[in-house]
Structure formats: C-alpha cells, structure tokens
Amino acid sequence: SQQGEEDPQALSIQEGExxxxxxxxKTSINNLQWxxxxxxxxLVHLILIRSNEREKHSGRLRVTxxxxxxxxxxxxxxxxxxxxxxxxxxxxxxxxxxTFGEGTQLTVNP
Amino acid sequence: EPEVTQTPxxxxxxxxxxxxxxxxxxxxxxxxxxYRQILGQKVEFLVSFYNNEISEKSEIFDDQFSVERPDGSxxxxxxRSTKLEDSAMYFCASRGQDTGELFxxxxxxxxxx
Numbered sequence: 001s002q003q004g005e006e007d008p009q010a011l012s013i014q015e016g017e018x019x020x021x022x023x024x025x026k027t028s029i030n031n032l033q034w035x036x037x038x039x040x041x042x043l044v045h046l047i048l049i050r051s052n053e054r055e056k057h058s059g060r061l062r063v064t065x066x067x068x069x070x071x072x073x074x075x076x077x078x079x080x081x082x083x084x085x086x087x088x089x090x091x092x093x094x095x096x097x098x099t100f101g102e103g104t105q106l107t108v109n110p
Numbered sequence: 111e112p113e114v115t116q117t118p119x120x121x122x123x124x125x126x127x128x129x130x131x132x133x134x135x136x137x138x139x140x141x142x143x144x145y146r147q148i149l150g151q152k153v154e155f156l157v158s159f160y161n162n163e164i165s166e167k168s169e170i171f172d173d174q175f176s177v178e179r180p181d182g183s184x185x186x187x188x189x190r191s192t193k194l195e196d197s198a199m200y201f202c203a204s205r206g207q208d209t210g211e212l213f214x215x216x217x218x219x220x221x222x223x
Contacts (some may be wrong), residue, residue, distance in 0.1 A: 031210050042114075042201060042214040043153065088153065092210055095166045096141060100153040 005087050006101040019076040021104040023089030024069075030092045032065055032072045036084045037103070046074075047088075079108045084092055112136045116202050116215035124223055131187045131218045132190055133202030142185045143203040143212065144177065146170070153201070160183065192222045 006023045010074055021096065026034070029049045035043040049056045049065045056063045062075040076083055086105050090098040112160055123129050135142050144156040157167040164177065176188045185204075189196055190221045200218050203212040 031212065033212075035214075041204075042216040043212075045211045045213070048210050092215075096158060096205075096210070097155050097166050097168075098143075098145075098212060099155060100145075102152045 006104045008104060009102065010105045010107070012038055012107040012109065015079060016082055017079055018103070018107055019079050019083070021074045021087050021106070023072045023083060025091040026070065033090045033098065034063060034074050035088045037088065043069070043088065049085065052076055061062070063089055081110045082110050083108050112199035114202055114204055114213050114215035116218050118218055119216070120219040120221070122221045122223065125194055126191050128176060129189045129192055129220060131200050132221070133185045133187070135185055135204030137183070137201065138215055139206050139213070141205045142179070144187045145201045145203065146198040147201065148198045156187070194222050195220050196220060197222045
C-alpha cells in the first residue's frame with residue numbers, strides 16, 4: 001500500500017490566497033513531515049509534526065495531523081509567487097525511513 | 111549555513127558501467143540516506159546508514175547497489191552495473207541525533223544510455 005498520498009496533484013491560486021494540501025498515509029508513524037522542492041532542485045524541510053501533536057505553526061505554514069484518519073494537511077497563508085513549487089508530505093515510520101507522497105504542484109500566480 | 115553537497119551534479123554513462131555518486135553530509139550528523147527520484151515521480155527511499163553500517167534498505171536497493179563511508183566526511187553510493195531504469199535524480203540526505211528533519215543535497219542526475 002502507498003504511504004503519503006497527496007491531493008490535489010496540482011493547485012493554481014492567485015497571490016494572497018491560501019493554499020491547502022492534503023496527505024494521507026497507511027501505517028503508524030513517528031512523525032509526518034512536509035518538504036518543498038523547486039523544479040530540478042533538492043528537497044527543503046518545511047515542518048515536522050509528531051504523532052502526538054495535532055497542529056503546528058511555523059510562519060505562514062500551518063500543519064494539522066489526524067492520526068485517527070491517518071491524514072495531514074498543510075496550509076500556506078497569504079501565498080506569494082515565490083511559494084510556487086512542489087510540496088511533498090513524508091511519513092517517518094520505524095527505523096527513521098521517510099516515505100514520500102506523490103506531491104502537490106503549487107502554482108501561485110502574481 | 112551547513113549544507114549537504116553532492117557530486118557530480120550530472121553524470122551520463124553507458125548501460126553496464128559502474129557509477130559512484132558522492133556526498134558530503136553535514137559534519138556533525140550521524141544518520142545518512144540515499145533517495146532517488148525518477149523524472150516526474152515521487153521521491154523513493156533507497157538506504158539509510160548509521161554507525162558505519164546499513165540500518166535499513168528498500169527493495170530497490172538490490173545487490174547492484176552499495177554504500178560506503180570511506181572516511182570521516184564522504185558518503186558514497188555505487189551502482190555496479192547500471193541499467194536504463196537507474197536513470198534518475200539521486201539525493202543524499204543527513205540528519206542529526208535529536209531531530210527527524212532531513213537535510214538534502216541538490217542531487218546528482220544520472221542518465222544511463
């Protein structure tokens with residue numbers, strides 16, 4: 001079964017709007033992380049939420065985790081054109097392996 | 111700011127050739143990883159390395175793959191006999207003792223012809 005499936009696959013919004021991306025996973029996790037990837041570049045860690053946490057904030061980012069539904073969401077508020085990138089959730093299972101989702105391609109139009 | 115560095119940034123090789131991808135993790139990190147991303151697809155776990163040995167590997171990481179930490183700074187991924195389907199971006203990552211956050215390099219793009 002697949003870990004870390006995101007929706008939507010692609011999201012296009014206007015600058016200033018909020019962007020919400022969702023992620024689901026299959027097995028028990030230690031934590032759930034979100035990463036950002038600009039085209040052709042490496043992944044950059046955004047935020048980590050532990051399995052015993054429900055919500056976390058970092059600047060314009062808000063992450064929620066619902067372990068009963070095995071799902072997480074990433075909210076980016078007041079989006080900017082520079083937020084255009086692919087966003088991946090990654091579930092850390094036992095042994096510290098990160099299993100990444102398919103990703104959401106976010107386009108923020110100026 | 112400390113960063114993970116990878117070389118080469120792009121390597122083109124013939125099918126059947128051996129390839130070594132190199133990584134310099136962040137200096138005080140203890141856990142090291144290789145991931146790969148086939149063009150347009152998701153990032154896939156290959157192997158994790160801790161205390162000079164493999165701690166976990168995926169089904170992708172078969173006998174054609176090996177990892178090594180030959181000295182105190184480098185962490186290498188070797189593919190013994192490359193196949194067309196090995197064409198991908200290979201990412202090295204490291205993390206410290208008390209955090210789950212992975213720091214990724216910019217990747218090495220491998221093209222197998």
